[in-house]
Structure formats: structure tokens, C-alpha cells
Amino acid sequence: MELSEYLADVAGDVDLAIHRYFGTPYGELAKASAHLLTAGGKRLRPAMLFLAADTVKKGAAFELMPAALAVELIHSFTLIHDDIMDQDAERRGVPTVHTLWDEPTAILAGDVLYAQAFEFLCRAPATDNARVRAVSLLARTCAEICNGQHQDMSFEDQAEVSEVEYLEMVRKKTGSLYAASASIGAILAGARPVQADALYQFGLTTGIAFQIQDDLIDLTVPSSVSGKDRGSDLREGKKTIIAIRAMEKGISLPQGPLSDDEVEKVVKNLEEAGVIADVRETAERILGTGKACLGVIPESEEKRLLVSLGDHFLERGS
Amino acid sequence: MELSEYLADVAGDVDLAIHRYFGTPYGELAKASAHLLTAGGKRLRPAMLFLAADTVKKGAAFELMPAALAVELIHSFTLIHDDIMDQDAERRGVPTVHTLWDEPTAILAGDVLYAQAFEFLCRAPATDNARVRAVSLLARTCAEICNGQHQDMSFEDQAEVSEVEYLEMVRKKTGSLYAASASIGAILAGARPVQADALYQFGLTTGIAFQIQDDLIDLTVPSSVSGKDRGSDLREGKKTIIAIRAMEKGISLPQGPLSDDEVEKVVKNLEEAGVIADVRETAERILGTGKACLGVIPESEEKRLLVSLGDHFLERGS
Numbered sequence: 001m002e003l004s005e006y007l008a009d010v011a012g013d014v015d016l017a018i019h020r021y022f023g024t025p026y027g028e029l030a031k032a033s034a035h036l037l038t039a040g041g042k043r044l045r046p047a048m049l050f051l052a053a054d055t056v057k058k059g060a061a062f063e064l065m066p067a068a069l070a071v072e073l074i075h076s077f078t079l080i081h082d083d084i085m086d087q088d089a090e091r092r093g094v095p096t097v098h099t100l101w102d103e104p105t106a107i108l109a110g111d112v113l114y115a116q117a118f119e120f121l122c123r124a125p126a127t128d129n130a131r132v133r134a135v136s137l138l139a140r141t142c143a144e145i146c147n148g149q150h151q152d153m154s155f156e157d158q159a160e161v162s163e164v165e166y167l168e169m170v171r172k173k174t175g176s177l178y179a180a181s182a183s184i185g186a187i188l189a190g191a192r193p194v195q196a197d198a199l200y201q202f203g204l205t206t207g208i209a210f211q212i213q214d215d216l217i218d219l220t221v222p223s224s225v226s227g228k229d230r231g232s233d234l235r236e237g238k239k240t241i242i243a244i245r246a247m248e249k250g251i252s253l254p255q256g257p258l259s260d261d262e263v264e265k266v267v268k269n270l271e272e273a274g275v276i277a278d279v280r281e282t283a284e285r286i287l288g289t290g291k292a293c294l295g296v297i298p299e300s301e302e303k304r305l306l307v308s309l310g311d312h313f314l315e316r317g318s
Numbered sequence: 319m320e321l322s323e324y325l326a327d328v329a330g331d332v333d334l335a336i337h338r339y340f341g342t343p344y345g346e347l348a349k350a351s352a353h354l355l356t357a358g359g360k361r362l363r364p365a366m367l368f369l370a371a372d373t374v375k376k377g378a379a380f381e382l383m384p385a386a387l388a389v390e391l392i393h394s395f396t397l398i399h400d401d402i403m404d405q406d407a408e409r410r411g412v413p414t415v416h417t418l419w420d421e422p423t424a425i426l427a428g429d430v431l432y433a434q435a436f437e438f439l440c441r442a443p444a445t446d447n448a449r450v451r452a453v454s455l456l457a458r459t460c461a462e463i464c465n466g467q468h469q470d471m472s473f474e475d476q477a478e479v480s481e482v483e484y485l486e487m488v489r490k491k492t493g494s495l496y497a498a499s500a501s502i503g504a505i506l507a508g509a510r511p512v513q514a515d516a517l518y519q520f521g522l523t524t525g526i527a528f529q530i531q532d533d534l535i536d537l538t539v540p541s542s543v544s545g546k547d548r549g550s551d552l553r554e555g556k557k558t559i560i561a562i563r564a565m566e567k568g569i570s571l572p573q574g575p576l577s578d579d580e581v582e583k584v585v586k587n588l589e590e591a592g593v594i595a596d597v598r599e600t601a602e603r604i605l606g607t608g609k610a611c612l613g614v615i616p617e618s619e620e621k622r623l624l625v626s627l628g629d630h631f632l633e634r635g636s
Contacts (some may be wrong), residue, residue, distance in 0.1 A: 027465075027468075028468070028472075029464065029468040079425075081425055081429065083419075084422075084425060084427075085421075085422035085425060103402075103403075104402075104403035104420075104471060105468065107399055107402060107403060107425060108399075108403075108464045108467060108468050110429075111399065111428075111432070111460065111464045112461050112464045112465070114429070114432055114460070115457045115458070115459075115460035115461040115464065116461060117457075118436060118453060118454075118456075118457035119454060119457040119461070120459075122450055122453055122454035122457065123454075127446070128445070128446035128447045128449070128450050129446045130447045131446070131450045132440055132446050132450060132453075135436060135440055135450075135453050136436075136437060136440035136441075139433045139434070139435075139436035139437040139440065140433070140437055141433075142429065142430075142436075143430050143433040143434060143437070144431070145348060146347065146426045146429045146430045146433065147430070149344075149426060150345075150346070150347040150423065152425050153422060154346075158630075189378035241547060284500055295505070
């Protein structure tokens with residue numbers, strides 16, 4: 001099976017399950033909670049969870065939809081709260097929750113999904129011991145995501161951000177939930193600790209690579225392909241790994257309103273200085289350390305798909 | 319042992335544990351999370367959890383501090399988020415989190431406590447099955463609290479609120495966490511489902527009684543005794559059970575700025591019409607149904623204290 005086919009299947013299944021549980025919300029708060037969740041998304045964290053489970057025990061993923069929903073709900077909750085904090089008006093082509101309703105409702109909508117994630121996780125068919133370990137890991141992960149988001153916001157007030165700080169922030173804000181998705185899938189499938197840890201590490205590096213690729217997409221991929229507002233990180237003066245590397249090489253990046261041509265010029269400048277290639281190489285190197293952990297996982301079709309999911313994170317253009 | 323002595327002991331122990339885990343926060347987000355938690359509080363939910371555990375198995379409470387912290391953390395998280403929604407500037411005699419820091423940090427500070435509550439609960443020494451049931455119950459409870467808070471906010475836009483709606487809101491917003499505290503204590507102590515359910519019901523009714531007494535305190539107890547801003551519900555036109563009952567009797571309550579004498583006059587009016595006594599009786603009746611559930615719990619010193627904790631909720635003046 002091709003990865004693209006597998007991802008489409010998973011997205012279809014997850015969408016169906018989400019539609020079943022959240023498709024007919026009763027009351028304004030339930031509607032606000034369901035809004036982003038039902039607006040689509042690539043469902044990559046569920047895919048990570050399913051594949052990790054299947055690498056541990058073939059067929060285990062089949063029953064783990066409640067756990068897959070749990071990680072997707074946590075993702076959705078963080079988006080709702082982040083959108084309030086960042087005062088973003090749009091996400092996934094629809095108005096954000098606090099824009100459609102109001103901030104109090106958006107805070108509560110996120111809080112409800114947060115709770116429901118733990119409810120779903122407790123419903124996953126697995127041993128009680130596995131479920132406790134999965135809950136504990138998800139809770140630890142949520143605290144890390146919050147810390148990552150806080151660190152990301154504090155970068156705005158920092159004159160300079162080091163690469164170590166950037167990678168630390170990305171590890172927490174983006175990496176940890178991919179790590180938890182893989183590890184929770186493994187734990188619920190009955191993985192030995194050494195396997196669950198290996199899949200955690202793999203998930204973590206895919207998540208970091210994912211964010212670095214996001215930074216690259218923002219700068220290098222035309223809006224028509226990415227579906228995103230090209231150069232927005234540049235205009236906002238975001239301290240991405242590209243900006244940090246550029247600074248190290250003494251390249252000063254323009255800020256504020258920039259035309260497409262001006263963005264293009266910056267990219268060309270960065271390409272000539274080797275910054276783009278360097279950043280890409282860093283992402284590959286990080287992902288490589290994650291792949292190297294997978295030696296404890298027996299070879300299988302699912303393992304091959306899992307590795308290509310990591311590669312896909314670095315190859316995607318949207 | 320007197321209840322007051324027991325409560326003082328529990329508060330001391332909980333304060334000590336909180337100080338140990340949250341007393342030396344590292345970083346602004348950790349400080350914001352710890353702010354309200356370390357500012358005091360009566361620690362009534364931990365007391366409920368400990369007593370319920372001990373009624374099921376004498377001495378069980380001794381090891382359940384992690385679970386007691388879990389319910390206290392959930393309480394603290396809801397206060398931080400509620401204060402943002404209600405735009406309150408002060409709580410427990412200290413500035414609220416979003417006032418001292420900012421709204422984004424306050425949202426995250428609450429989210430972090432939310433996660434840590436589940437982490438603590440997973441650490442409680444009990445069977446894995448008991449821990450999964452406890453986590454599941456706490457998660458369901460958090461969703462209920464959010465729904466209750468949303469309902470409470472929506473009352474402001476409702477011309478009329480019925481007593482059924484009011485009691486539904488209070489059950490969710492205040493009752494459910496007391497219910498969960500009692501039930502989680504019981505579950506972790508190894509209670510049979512029938513006992514855990516009975517303690518859930520008891521906790522639920524104490525929580526509802528607690529809130530009704532809060533409404534009564536706001537109106538009838540001088541600020542010097544309650545430590546609260548007397549008559550604030552009246553001034554804000556809050557749809558408390560007292561306001562609802564007054565409306566039913568055709569008594570129109572004044573709103574806006576009111577002197578102490580004017581509040582006193584309203585109280586006298588309500589007392590003469592029998593509203594105050596009626597409301598008090600309702601609270602007693604609700605609590606009575608909870609006490610009636612405790613037949614499945616064997617008699618003990620701890621059960622006596624648990625029942626008096628319920629009574630205390632209705633007798634307290636602050």
C-alpha cells in the first residue's frame with residue numbers, strides 16, 4: 001500500500017468517527033467544541049498512533065479509534081486555545097472558534113475537548129495497566145505542549161533566540177504530541193517499554209521535522225500549492241530556525257509588508273547562502289536519529305509505512 | 319475528633335504537599351499555575367476525597383494525597399479560567415492570574431494544572447482498574463464543570479431562569495467536582511460500585527447545598543464575617559435560587575449600586591416573605607437525599623465526619 005492511500009483511509013475513518021461523536025452537537029458549547037474538529041484536518045496524529053500500534057502487534061490499530069480520537073481532540077483543543085492567544089481569525093479555511101462565538105466560549109470549548117480526550121483514551125480496549133500508562137503519558141504531553149506554546153510566545157519578546165531554544169520549543173509544542181501518539185499506540189498494543197520508548201523517540205523527531213518543514217513551506221512554497229499565506233513568518237518576524245540560521249550568517253531579514261517578489265528575493269538570498277539546504281539537512285538529521293531508534297521494532301509493512309510517514313513530513317509541500 | 323480539627327489537619331497536609339510540588343516554580347508559566355494554588359483555600363474537595371476513602375477502607379486516605387491534589391488542581395484550573403471569562407480582578411485576596419500576568423498566560427496556566435491533575439491521579443497507589451475508573455470519572459466531571467460554567471454565563475442573557483435550570487447548572491458547575499472527589503476517594507480505596515455511586519450522590523448533594531449556601535451567604539452574612547463583598551449577586555442581578563424564588567413570589571429585587579442598609583432591607587423583605595427559610599429548607603432537603611444514600615456505607619468515625627462535612631457546608635458563614 002502507498003502511504004498516500006493509507007493516510008486517505010485513516011483520514012476517512014477518523015472523519016467518520018468524529019462525525020459520529022461530534023456531528024450533531026447539542027447546544028452552543030458542543031457546537032463550538034466540534035467546529036474545528038469537524039472542519040477537516042490531515043489526521044496525521046491518528047495515523048501515527050495506528051501505524052505504531054500495528055508495528056507492535058499486527059491488527060492492533062483496528063480497535064484503537066478511541067485513542068486516535070483522544071490525540072486528535074488534544075490537537076484540536078490546543079488549536080482553539082492557541083487561536084485565542086494568537087488572536088488568529090481563521091484556521092483550516094473557517095473562522096476560529098473565538099471569532100464565531102466569543103473568547104469565554106472558546107476557552108470552554110477547548111477545555112471540553114481536553115476532558116473528552118481523556119474520556120476516549122480510557123475507553124480504548126487494552127489492559128488497565130496500558131491505559132493508565134497511556135493516560136499518564138498524554139497528561140505529561142499536554143503540560144509539555146503548554147510549556148512549548150508559552151516558550152513560543154515568549155520568543156516574541158526575546159531579542160535573540162538560539163537554535164537550542166528553538167528546538168526545545170518545537171520539541172515540546174509539536175514534537176511531544178507526535179511522540180505521545182506513537183507511544184500511546186504502542187503501549188495500548190502491548191509494546192514492551194523499550195519498543196514504546198523507541199516509538200516515542202521516532203514520533204518526537206518526526207514532529208520536530210514536521211515543524212521545520214512548516215517553516216520551510218512558509219518561505220519556499222507558493223501559496224497556490226501550500227494553501228497558506230506565503231512569507232507570513234517573515235512578515236511577523238517569527239524566530240524560526242531559518243531566521244536563526246540567517247542571523248548566524250549575518251543575513252538580515254526584512255519584516256513587515258512584503259510582496260511575493262520580495263519574499264522570492266529573500267528565499268534566493270537564503271538559498272545562495274546555503275541556509276535553506278542547511279535547515280533541510282538539520283531536519284533530515286533529526287529525523288534520522290528517530291529512524292535509528294526503530295531497530296527494536298521488527299520489520300513489517302506497517303514499519304515501512306511508519307518510516308515513510310516520517311519522510312513524508314519532510315517532503316510535503318502543504 | 320471535631321470536624322473543624324479534621325479540616326484544619328487536611329488543609330495543613332494539602333498545603334504542605336502543594337508547597338512541595340508547586341512552592342518553588344521554575345519559569346513564568348509555572349509561577350502563574352502555582353499562584354492561586356499556593357494562595358490558600360479551604361481544601362474541602364481533598365477533605366471529601368479523604369473521608370470518602372476512609373469510610374470505605376480505614377486508613378486508605380493516608381496514601382491518597384496524589385488524588386487529593388488532582389481534584390484540588392482541577393478546582394484551581396477552573397478558577398483561573400473562570401476568572402478570565404468573568405473578568406474578575408481578585409480572588410482569595412490576591413490578584414487573579416490574568417491580571418498579574420496576561421490572558422494567554424492564564425489560559426496556559428489553567429491548561430497546565432488540568433494536565434498535572436491527571437498526572438497526579440495516575441500516581442495514586444491503587445489497582446490499575448481503580449485508576450482507570452478514577453481518571454474516566456474525573457474527565458467526565460471536567461466536561462460537566464465546563465458545561466455548568468457555560469450554562470451559568472448564558473443565564474446572563476436569559477430573561478428568566480427556572481429553578482430546574484438553576485439546579486442543573488449548580489449540579490454541573492459545583493456539585494460534580496464534590497461528587498467526583500467523594501467517588502474517586504471511594505474507587506481508589508477499593509469500594510464496590512454501589513458504594514462509590516452512593517458517595518458520588520452524597521458528594522453531589524453536598525456540592526449543590528454548598529452553592530445554595532454561597533448564595534445565602536452573599537445576601538445574609540455581613541462582609542466582616544464572610545470576607546466577601548456582601549450583596550454582590552444582587553447588584554449584578556445574578557439569577558441565584560434566591561432571586562428565582564423571590565420572582566416566583568412576585569418580589570422584585572433592586573439591582574445596581576446598593577448600600578449595606580438597602581441590602582439589609584432586601585433581606586428583611588425576603589425573610590418576611592419566607593424566601594430565605596424556603597431556600598434554606600431546599601438546601602437541607604437536597605442534602606438529605608444525599609445522606610439517605612449512605613446506608614450502604616458502614617458506620618464509622620469517618621462516616622460521622624463525612625456527614626458533618628455536608629452539614630458544615632450548610633452551616634458555614636464564610
